[in-house]
Amino acid sequence: MPGKVNPVMCESMMQVTARVMGNDQAIAISGATGGQFQLNIMMPMMGQTTLESIVLLAKATDAFVDFCMDGLEANEEACNSAVEKSLSMVTSLNPYIGYEKASKLAKEAFKTNKTIRELCTEQNILPADQLNEALDPFSMTEPHA
Amino acid sequence: MAEFRTERDSMGDVQVPAQAYYGAQTQRAVENFPISGWNLPPELIQAMGLVKYACGVANRDLGKLTGTGKNPLNDKQVEAMLASAKEVAAGKYNDQFPIDVFQTGSGTSSNMNCNEVVANRAIEMMQGDRFAAEKPIHPNDHVNMGQSTNDTFPTSIHVAVGTTIHNKLIPALKRFAESLAAKAAEWDKIIKIGRTHLADATPLRLGQEFGGFARQLELSIDRADRAIEAVLELPVGGTAVGSGINTHPEFGGRVAAVLADETGVPFVEAANHFEARMLNEMAWWNVMDSSGQSPRHCSTSPTTSAGLAPGHAAVTTKLKFQTVNQVVLLCLVR
Numbered sequence: 398m399p400g401k402v403n404p405v406m407c408e409s410m411m412q413v414t415a416r417v418m419g420n421d422q423a424i425a426i427s428g429a430t431g432g433q434f435q436l437n438i439m440m441p442m443m444g445q446t447t448l449e450s451i452v453l454l455a456k457a458t459d460a461f462v463d464f465c466m467d468g469l470e471a472n473e474e475a476c477n478s479a480v481e482k483s484l485s486m487v488t489s490l491n492p493y494i495g496y497e498k499a500s501k502l503a504k505e506a507f508k509t510n511k512t513i514r515e516l517c518t519e520q521n522i523l524p525a526d527q528l529n530e531a532l533d534p535f536s537m538t539e540p541h542a
Numbered sequence: 543m544a545e546f547r548t549e550r551d552s553m554g555d556v557q558v559p560a561q562a563y564y565g566a567q568t569q570r571a572v573e574n575f576p577i578s579g580w581n582l583p584p585e586l587i588q589a590m591g592l593v594k595y596a597c598g599v600a601n602r603d604l605g606k607l608t609g610t611g612k613n614p615l616n617d618k619q620v621e622a623m624l625a626s627a628k629e630v631a632a633g634k635y636n637d638q639f640p641i642d643v644f645q646t647g648s649g650t651s652s653n654m655n656c657n658e659v660v661a662n663r664a665i666e667m668m669q670g671d672r673f674a675a676e677k678p679i680h681p682n683d684h685v686n687m688g689q690s691t692n693d694t695f696p697t698s699i700h701v702a703v704g705t706t707i708h709n710k711l712i713p714a715l716k717r718f719a720e721s722l723a724a725k726a727a728e729w730d731k732i733i734k735i736g737r738t739h740l741a742d743a744t745p746l747r748l749g750q751e752f753g754g755f756a757r758q759l760e761l762s763i764d765r766a767d768r769a770i771e772a773v774l775e776l777p778v779g780g781t782a783v784g785s786g787i788n789t790h791p792e793f794g795g796r797v798a799a800v801l802a803d804e805t806g807v808p809f810v811e812a813a814n815h816f817e818a819r820m821l822n823e824m825a826w827w828n829v830m831d832s833s834g835q836s837p838r839h840c841s842t843s844p845t846t847s848a849g850l851a852p853g854h855a856a857v858t859t860k861l862k863f864q865t866v867n868q869v870v871l872l873c874l875v876r
Contacts, residue, residue, distance in 0.1 A: 435783040438647025444699035445643045448583045455710035458718050466721045476734040483735045483742040534733045534745040
């Protein structure tokens with residue numbers, strides 16, 4: 398598809414992590430069965446495998462930071478929209494209208510595909526300023542005394 | 543010039559590539575183990591060179607190389623041997639280590655490979671004939687002096703693992719942590735919906751979420767530091783079975799001190815040399831497990847990441863970011 402940009406750095410990183418987890422298993426088996434009296438007889442593979450894991454993780458992390466992490470941008474609009482559309486917004490209305498009424502609102506919002514804010518406004522559930530205060534998502538991101 | 547030269551050892555004639563710095567023992571191992579086509583990693587080859595250098599310094603300072611042995615060196619030969627080992631440590635001869643990873647389990651073939659390369663290069667530095675059968679600087683008598691594969695090879699692995707974590711992995715993790723922390727600060731005012739049970743939960747700030755990721759990386763750095771601790775004690779000085787036969791009582795401590803000085807990683811002689819090889823496997827288990835992450839964490843990570851992934855719209859173009867992050871953070875330095 399022309400113009401399609403895929404999350405390739407993440408895919409590369411995920412392959413690295415799978416490999417490292419597999420390597421870990423090889424080391425565990427070598428530890429469990431390789432130590433024979435005064436010698437562990439699986440040392441070259443253990444050394445190679447451990448170093449492979451360390452180097453893969455280091456290089457993958459560097460590449461991930463350079464080509465993905467540092468350039469990440471937040472899609473603020475999508476974030477806001479997901480919050481606004483979420484039925485969970487009804488939670489903060491509990492102290493104002495009670496659990497029963499809040500549940501009904503949530504179900505109606507789900508059925509009608511309207512947001513909690515739209516329904517509250519339509520049905521005059523709360524005065525506008527109080528509604529804005531109740532549905533302020535920032536206040537939901539921290540504990541309040 | 544012939545493509546191969548003929549070398550002779552206790553088992554007879556061997557055809558060795560004409561210009562190779564290694565000799566008969568290495569070539570036999572190449573022929574015996576046509577397994578994977580993978581050579582030892584460069585970090586390990588270079589660590590072997592550094593360990594040979596440190597052993598040479600200790601033997602020199604203890605008067606062993608120039609002393610009353612059967613085949614004493616002069617001071618110039620000693621310095622050539624040290625310089626040669628340093629070249630191996632610098633990676634100059636990585637292509638002279640052709641033996642497969644899946645070889646003798648003690649790494650004897652690779653240890654002999656290193657002894658041969660260091661000796662032959664040192665002979666060359668002394669304007670000698672590195673192809674001659676006579677070895678004025680000898681792979682066993684001088685380069686391997688006071689060592690057994692069973693202490694010098696695992697010591698090299700410890701040095702390679704410790705320095706690679708110290709020089710490569712931890713700096714990379716620090717960059718990652720800093721980048722995540724910067725995003726956490728930048729996005730502190732952006733609100734997103736939380737997800738639990740794969741479904742919408744209450745909101746949180748994108749900065750809070752990335753602050754959590756940054757902390758995970760900080761903890762990963764701690765675990766990487768602890769992984770280094772597991773390899774600080776070196777088996778060198780215990781020789782073949784831990785008894786220290788054929789080596790000077792100060793040898794192990796002196797070698798460890800040189801290695802610590804050269805690498806900046808505080809290596810020490812093993813507190814107990816019988817443990818250092820007999821329970822060699824335990825040390826390795828510690829390296830891999832010092833993350834404190836047992837495999838059960840792998841099974842929790844997909845759950846966590848799946849829970850976060852549907853919130854991907856929080857971050858443009860990186861649908862899988864949270865997924866990856868969780869896996870990476872939980873599994874790093876295992």
